[in-house]
Amino acid sequence: MIFLRNICTYISRDNNQSKLFLRLLLCLGLCLLTFQTVNAQKYVPTEMAKEKAEKEKTEKANRPKKLVYAVEKKNFFQKIAEDSTAWISGFQINVDLEGPIESLISSNKHFEAAVKLSLKDWFIPTVEVGYGYTDYLEFVTKTSYKCGGLYGRVGFDFNILKNKHDIYKLFVGMRVAGTSFKFDMSSPEAKDPIWKTDANFSVTDATCNYLWLEFLAGVDVKIVGPLHLGWTVRYKKSVSSSYKKINKAWYIPGYGKDSGSGFGATFTLGFDI
Numbered sequence: 001m002i003f004l005r006n007i008c009t010y011i012s013r014d015n016n017q018s019k020l021f022l023r024l025l026l027c028l029g030l031c032l033l034t035f036q037t038v039n040a041q042k043y044v045p046t047e048m049a050k051e052k053a054e055k056e057k058t059e060k061a062n063r064p065k066k067l068v069y070a071v072e073k074k075n076f077f078q079k080i081a082e083d084s085t086a087w088i089s090g091f092q093i094n095v096d097l098e099g100p101i102e103s104l105i106s107s108n109k110h111f112e113a114a115v116k117l118s119l120k121d122w123f124i125p126t127v128e129v130g131y132g133y134t135d136y137l138e139f140v141t142k143t144s145y146k147c148g149g150l151y152g153r154v155g156f157d158f159n160i161l162k163n164k165h166d167i168y169k170l171f172v173g174m175r176v177a178g179t180s181f182k183f184d185m186s187s188p189e190a191k192d193p194i195w196k197t198d199a200n201f202s203v204t205d206a207t208c209n210y211l212w213l214e215f216l217a218g219v220d221v222k223i224v225g226p227l228h229l230g231w232t233v234r235y236k237k238s239v240s241s242s243y244k245k246i247n248k249a250w251y252i253p254g255y256g257k258d259s260g261s262g263f264g265a266t267f268t269l270g271f272d273i
Helices: 002-012 016-061 065-073 076-082 098-103
Strands: 088-096 108-119 123-137 144-159 168-191 198-224 227-244 261-272
Touching: 088 098, 088 227, 098 108, 098 261, 108 261, 123 168, 144 198, 168 227, 198 261
Parallel strands: none
Antiparallel strands: 088 108, 088 261, 108 123, 123 144, 144 168, 168 198, 198 227, 227 261
């Protein structure tokens, strides 16, 4: 108290020293106040940063499984590279059962087989070959159509199951397919375009080259030992065609009826090698 009283007495004097001392005190007070304010501003964000880091850590620990799977999905190719199984898992020979069954109830017949190479049980290059045949007679117009020829498909399948080495496979794939064949066609009741009279119409050994794409999805199941059963659904899209003697064929081996697009299916019996 005595010290403060002496300071007040000294400041109350009307001299330059008291004014200078007062100014120094004011400057010192302002410096202390500024220093405390700066420290307070630095201190608050530090606490906020700690709270934010703790919150992010808690959210990461409680992250839903779907998000965890999404992160794992990004490392798919890395998992394939780290897979300890051999790159070539084996061959599979497939025989289509749908064609022989269809031949019992239809004039269209086709028989085909496929060879598949399994790479790490997830990428499956495939070659398919077959023979298609029809001997069709339309009862109303008496139009007959007869053809037969080989066809082939080349493509691949992707096993999209998470467990690639399971006895089940769920796959999607693509094929590039084509055929070259000859056909005969005749119609006894065709109209002459000039005279408008009935005239016989016939074409023999007309040639056709046909190219199309197939997009497919299917399943493959191991039954017992090397025996497999599978089926596929296929969407077919015509790409190009060329004809001689006539501008359209009624039936395309391996494709079906000549149209811009269509669906098909196969049911296969497979054997592992």
